[in-house]
Amino acid sequence: MRAAVVTSFGGPEAVEIVDVERPEPGEGQIRIKVAAATLNPVDAGVRAGAFGTGKPLGLGWDVAGTVDAVGGGTGWTVGDQVIALQHGFDKPLGTHAEFVVVDASAAAAAPASVDLVHAASIPLNTLTAAQALDQLALEPGQSLLVTGAAGAVGGYAIQLAAHRGIEVTAYAAETDEELTRSFGATAFTPRGTTPAPADGVLDTAFIGAEALGWVRDGGAYVGVIPGAHPAPERGVRTSSVEVKADGTQLAALASLTDDGILTTRVAETFPLADATKAHTRLAEGGVRGRLVLVP
Structure with missing residues (x-):
């Protein structure tokens, strides 16, 4: 072969x-x-x-x-x-x-x-998004900022977070506002400007320490490069997601695709x-x- x-x-x-x-x-x-x-x-x-x-x-x-x-x-x-x-x-x-x-x-x-x-x-992108959101552990009504929001992981993260009742701000190129709002983002911040503080940041754009500064005191930051997250500060939990193969979770994500939640x-x-x-x-x-x- x-x-x-x-x-x-x-x-x-x-x-x-x-x-x-x-x-x-x-x-x-x-x-x-x-x-x-x-x-x-x-x-x-x-x-x-x-x-x-x-x-x-x-x-x-x-x-x-x-x-x-x-x-x-x-x-x-x-x-x-x-x-x-x-x-x-x-x-x-x-x-x-x-x-x-x-x-x-x-x-x-x-x-x-x-x-x-x-x-x-x-598989890879939805599992990464879902497992990162699990690490953030945000509750319905809390706020999430997603960097790299127009990318594959970022787009799925917005859709999953919105489905969980989390208020999402997308951080991406100005030309991607319509796209990221179509995923379920309720707010948009153009790349290069400073977002409002959020309860959690999912940093798919690898911004690092600067993005950590956009998390409210006591919030959570998750990156997508294993081991490359910044050190905790101001009571903010920091971690990075290392995706794991999980057929049970993947089946649930496939079901969400059939339900029209994931695009x-x-x-x-x-x-x-x-x-x-x-x-x-x-x-x-x-x-x-x-x-x-x-x-």
């Missing part, structure tokens, strides 16, 4: 499409025939050598497709359409491949309301063979929605 890997670190040109053996599922695992797999910023980090040193490294965390083989004790059946998160910075094969093996506990039934290309954009966004699709072109497009920036590879 074909898979996207890096054998030397660098820019988009470092991505290689290679022929490898089709993986076999073990106990508690399923093999998925990949229909679509999203390209995320973390893949660019892996490609550039920001995580792990082992090589070759497989690329891809998100997947949507059809179960085509099962190990023992999985609860899944060949032919089931699923989505899953294959977590890991340092793995020989990722989801940017024709087939991928994942733990059965990481998978959920694909939502029925969107095609598999759009479904592939759900998937796909900017462009690329054949797996054109993975380098997809990485080049990601590096150019300004993507609204996800780039998706299709084997």
Whole structure:
């Protein structure tokens, strides 16, 4: 089968499409025939050598497709359409491949309301947003500021927070106000200006200490780069989310997609063979929605 890997670190040109053996599922695992797999910023980090040193490294965390083989004790059946998160910075094969093996506990039934290309954009970004909101632990009626609000994690965070009854202010480029309000933000602050203090900040734009200053005394700050959050001050709790594969939580998020609470966004699709072109497009920036590879 074909898979996207890096054998030397660098820019988009470092991505290689290679022929490898089709993986076999073990106990508690399923093999998925990949229909679509999203390209995320973390893949660019892996490609550039920001995580792990082992090589070759497989690329891809998100997947949507059809179960085509099962190990023992999985609860899944060949032919089931699923989505899953294959977590890991340092793995020989990722989801940017024709087939991928994942733990059965990481998978959920694909939502029925969107095609598999759009479904592939759900796992990493919705789980990150949901787990970050869980860490913030805001109550209905409290206020949340989301930086990078027009991005994939930021957009899902706004939708989930609004669904939980939290008042959301979006912090993004001025041209993204209409978009972020469509997600459920009730207020908007253009990037480069100072927002009003909030009970919590979800910092998907990696602003750091400055964004911590936008949290009210005794509030909470959560970043999205593991371990890179600023130190606590003024009684503000600070942490960063390190996303975990969780099929039960992913199933709930898929259900919210079917209910119209979460809106998937796909900017462009690329054949797996054109993975380098997809990485080049990601590096150019300004993507609204996800780039998706299709084997």
